[in-house]
Amino acid sequence: KQEVTQIPAALSVPEGENLVLNCSFTDSAIYNLQWFRQDPGKGLTSLLLIQSSQREQTSGRLNASLDKSSGRSTLYIAASQPGDSATYLCAVTLKAAGNKLTFGGGTRVLVKP
Amino acid sequence: SAVISQKPSRDICQRGTSLTIQCQVDSQVTMMFWYRQQPGQSLTLIATANQGSEATYESGFVIDKFPISRPNLTFSTLTVSNMSPEDSSIYLCSVDRGWSGELFFGEGSRLTVL
Numbered sequence: 001k002q003e004v005t006q007i008p009a010a011l012s013v014p015e016g017e018n019l020v021l022n023c024s025f026t027d028s029a030i031y032n033l034q035w036f037r038q039d040p041g042k043g044l045t046s047l048l049l050i051q052s053s054q055r056e057q058t059s060g061r062l063n064a065s066l067d068k069s070s071g072r073s074t075l076y077i078a079a080s081q082p083g084d085s086a087t088y089l090c091a092v093t094l095k096a097a098g099n100k101l102t103f104g105g106g107t108r109v110l111v112k113p
Numbered sequence: 114s115a116v117i118s119q120k121p122s123r124d125i126c127q128r129g130t131s132l133t134i135q136c137q138v139d140s141q142v143t144m145m146f147w148y149r150q151q152p153g154q155s156l157t158l159i160a161t162a163n164q165g166s167e168a169t170y171e172s173g174f175v176i177d178k179f180p181i182s183r184p185n186l187t188f189s190t191l192t193v194s195n196m197s198p199e200d201s202s203i204y205l206c207s208v209d210r211g212w213s214g215e216l217f218f219g220e221g222s223r224l225t226v227l
Binding site: 031032034036041042043044045046049051089091093099100101103104105106 | 154223
């Protein structure tokens with residue numbers, strides 16, 4: 001059974017500092033990995049999707065890497081802003097599981113002005 | 114991306130009643146998913162809904178408690194039946210658009226059961 005773990009569970013940084021969020025998964029036979037952002041009481045916003053054949057994806061200040069063999073992904077957010085404060089979730093899709101996502105527990109980020 | 118609308122956005126319900134949550138997508142999709150997010154927790158898949166067939170439920174979720182309809186390729190409903198306070202959660206609808214496998218989510222329906 002696929003298990004997804006996110007460390008740390010919470011993170012507080014001053015504005016302008018770079019953020020590094022970690023995600024690990026136990027089964028390397030993934031189809032893809034997604035990073036999401038969730039604001040309190042809201043739905044999920046897709047940030048980045050990395051296919052199993054890719055090693056990284058970039059969008060603006062966000063960069064996500066994927067090391068499938070070691071079962072790890074890292075989300076980097078450069079020059080953090082107070083508006084980046086949210087919970088960040090990673091989720092993986094197993095090849096054998098269709099499009100069903102298995103989520104990590106999330107990292108709650110606070111960027112202090 | 115996809116535009117996914119959920120109704121209601123939030124509701125407060127009495128124990129023992131049932132509530133139906135609607136999910137409307139702006140274009141046709143094959144697969145729709147329903148997730149639950151309990152307070153302070155991550156998301157757990159309840160079921161997968163394909164048009165024209167019975168929903169497929171994950172371990173720990175049953176049709177009698179969470180009946181799902183999928184009458185066409187842009188709409189689905191999830192009913193939470195005979196509610197108890199333990200059903201207080203955010204319920205989210207999700208769809209798969211395109212070849213990439215990227216999933217998109219609605220804004221969620223926050224349910225509080227008293």
